[in-house]
Amino acid sequence: MNLTSITVRRLTTEMLTPFTTSFGTQTHRDLLIVEARDDAGTVGYGECVAGAEPTYSEEATSTCEVALAEYVLPRLQNAAVEHPDDISTLLHPIKRNNMAKASVEGAVWDLWAKQQGISLSQALGGTKSRVDVGLSIGIKPTDAELLQAVGEAVEAGYRRIKIKIAPGRDLEMMRAVRREFPDEAIMVDANSAYTLDDAQLFAALDELNLMMIEQPLAHDDIVDHRHLQAAIRTPICLDESIHSLDDARKALELGSGKIINIKVGRVGGLTESLKIEQLCRESGVDAWCGGMLETGIGRAHNVAIASLDGFTLPGDTAPSARYWAEDLITPEVTMHNGQIEVPTGPGLGYEVKTAMLESLTTQEFTVQLR
Ligand SMILES: O=C(O)CCC(=O)c1ccccc1C(=O)O
Numbered sequence: 265m266n267l268t269s270i271t272v273r274r275l276t277t278e279m280l281t282p283f284t285t286s287f288g289t290q291t292h293r294d295l296l297i298v299e300a301r302d303d304a305g306t307v308g309y310g311e312c313v314a315g316a317e318p319t320y321s322e323e324a325t326s327t328c329e330v331a332l333a334e335y336v337l338p339r340l341q342n343a344a345v346e347h348p349d350d351i352s353t354l355l356h357p358i359k360r361n362n363m364a365k366a367s368v369e370g371a372v373w374d375l376w377a378k379q380q381g382i383s384l385s386q387a388l389g390g391t392k393s394r395v396d397v398g399l400s401i402g403i404k405p406t407d408a409e410l411l412q413a414v415g416e417a418v419e420a421g422y423r424r425i426k427i428k429i430a431p432g433r434d435l436e437m438m439r440a441v442r443r444e445f446p447d448e449a450i451m452v453d454a455n456s457a458y459t460l461d462d463a464q465l466f467a468a469l470d471e472l473n474l475m476m477i478e479q480p481l482a483h484d485d486i487v488d489h490r491h492l493q494a495a496i497r498t499p500i501c502l503d504e505s506i507h508s509l510d511d512a513r514k515a516l517e518l519g520s521g522k523i524i525n526i527k528v529g530r531v532g533g534l535t536e537s538l539k540i541e542q543l544c545r546e547s548g549v550d551a552w553c554g555g556m557l558e559t560g561i562g563r564a565h566n567v568a569i570a571s572l573d574g575f576t577l578p579g580d581t582a583p584s585a586r587y588w589a590e591d592l593i594t595p596e597v598t599m600h601n602g603q604i605e606v607p608t609g610p611g612l613g614y615e616v617k618t619a620m621l622e623s624l625t626t627q628e629f630t631v632q633l634r
């Protein structure tokens with residue numbers, strides 16, 4: 265691929281509205297943007313989706329910055345990279361640090377697609393020209409505010425609405441939502457806030473006809489989830505518990521859930537995501553593309569992979585305007601009729617606003633690869 269250098273930029277972007285989950289409230293993203301360059305000067309972009317603190321998983325922006333500088337990028341120096349798949353092979357000896365790995369692998373995938381003159385969707389084997397979009401709504405202080413947010417999401421045309429839950433903001437709140445929206449495609453996401461002691465709560469949620477319950481139990485568990493899934497009718501969707509193809513295979517084999525949320529960063533990149541997509545497709549398991557409040561760069565990666573057949577359900581790939589006053593890409597990601605059009609231009613298919621990216625950058629470093 266004639267890779268010549270990798271640049272890592274750190275920047276902070278203010279979110280339009282705070283986003284609350286069972287593990288905390290986010291008001292901004294503290295993130296890394298990775299640029300992969302070749303000898304012709306072509307640039308591929310990737311985004312590190314880790315949070316500012318290690319509260320969703322063990323990774324955080326600072327740990328990813330260190331992992332990239334000290335361990336990940338040195339392994340790419342003087343390496344023969346012919347295809348983006350080679351990146352995951354080269355990085356395989358490094359355990360976990362998946363979001364750090366995925367950020368550089370994503371940049372190399374974008375660069376590779378640009379070198380081939382094809383879209384990232386096409387490079388990945390995508391077939392859809394539009395992807396179905398779902399919205400993830402954070403925990404609101406009152407039911408009234410939540411009902412209003414759900415009403416706006418229905419109005420906007422989202423094809424599925426996900427609502428965050430946490431102890432104290434769960435059953436009564438969701439009953440209120442169901443009373444007002446009896447027929448909408450609604451699901452909940454607990455971000456691992458519960459234990460098997462809460463089995464009664466999940467039995468009660470079973471009556472609300474939810475599409476799925478995402479990650480109800482511990483972030484590192486697939487055994488308790490198996491017991492919970494055996495006790496309830498609503499499908500469990502695994503998010504935090506799945507870090508690889510092997511994790512997905514084992515969880516499905518155990519019956520720990522019936523749906524997989526594929527997040528590119530959490531599983532270490534697009535190459536691993538493709539393997540999980542194939543597993544789900546071949547075994548008839550529904551999958552969808554998760555989100556991590558990405559800027560347009562990470563969002564464009566998500567839209568590209570969501571265009572594969574195995575992504576059978578709407579993903580958390582809401583349009584730019586849901587998150588940002590101004591996005592890092594142009595045109596920004598927009599939604600029509602609850603769908604996003606998959607771009608057909610080379611690579612991500614959106615232009616990165618390089619002046620904006622540079623002006624937001626607070627720290628950067630470049631590693632020469634040859
Ligand atoms: O809109 C999005 O990007 C999805 C938001 C979301 O649900 C989320 C955001 C940050 C961390 C974890 C999660 C999650 O899916 O669990």
Ligand SMILES: [Mg+2]
Binds near residue numbers: 455478479503504525
């Ligand atoms: Mg989740």
